[in-house]
Amino acid sequence: MKKIITIFIIVCISSSFTTSKRVDAIIKKEILSVFNIEAFSKESLTISSEVNNILPIKLNDTNFFKIFHNNVVVGYYYFGNAYGKADFFDFIVIFNKELIVSKVKVVAYREDHGGEVGSKRWLRQFEGTSSDKNLEYQHDIAGISGATVSVKSMMNEVNKLLKTVTILNNKEQL
Template sequence: MKKIICITVLVFITSSFTVSKKIEALITKEVKSVFSVETFQKQHISILNDIRKELPQKLTEFNFFKVYNNQKLLGYYYYGQAYGKADYFDFIVIFDNNLIVSKVKVLVYREDHGGEVGSKRWLNQFSGKSKADNLIYQKDIAAISGATISAKSMTNEINKLLKTVQILHQKQLL
């Protein structure tokens, strides 16, 4: 009985830190589209725990990757979650090899209201932003009526990511 419980707990813990096949397929589609490639390889970015602790954005071996094609660095991508009014939503940020945001896309939005945060037009505001940018909601990033919480949350998450990328670049990890 103890063995079954241990295995069940281990499976639960392992599966809770991985990306579902559906999300992975959406990420693959976006990465291929942004970099105009048929295939790519991803490599987890290793970060020592002492550096990881000083980063504003939590990075794991499942959410931040270098993207290669034929051993050539194309860029990076980050898979994250932001909070809406009552639930989290999943998004991806794709950077070029100069750490400039190429694309931001909401992959899964789980609420009835606020889905406008996933509109291409609104998300395009993040394209071209870099590690040097500090985005201010309602100044640099337009507000969305009916999606205020999601839009603020997304802006905050992208800001944390840009600051994280800046720190990693300064430490020559990117």
């Protein structure tokens, strides 16, 4: 019995590392593609606790990064999650240096229904959105039959992120 439990724990731990590497590979691919570069470096943002306390999304050293190419800031990216009908899904939002959304991608969707929220065609409607915009369901963001909960959740999380980025920019924390 102890062997089975030990094997189960090892499998769980090793699969969690694989997922992280897979997600990192997806993020890297998207950043290289968006900025049309061959290499980049990233740096987590250092935000004062005073500012972080007023942000709609609490940022830390694992979810919001500056993107550098040749030691010059070319953009930013956020790694977050939203809640679908029964489980969380992970996504990234890439901003250019003018804080315009360049790309949104769902990197892990864990439910059987509503996965259409990860389609490239649907996600393209976020592109070009400035950080001072507030997206509205059925006006700026189209619904998806069978994925209403995921659509609204994704839109709400992106709206909170846009407000967060606007506050950071206004407080000169970027």
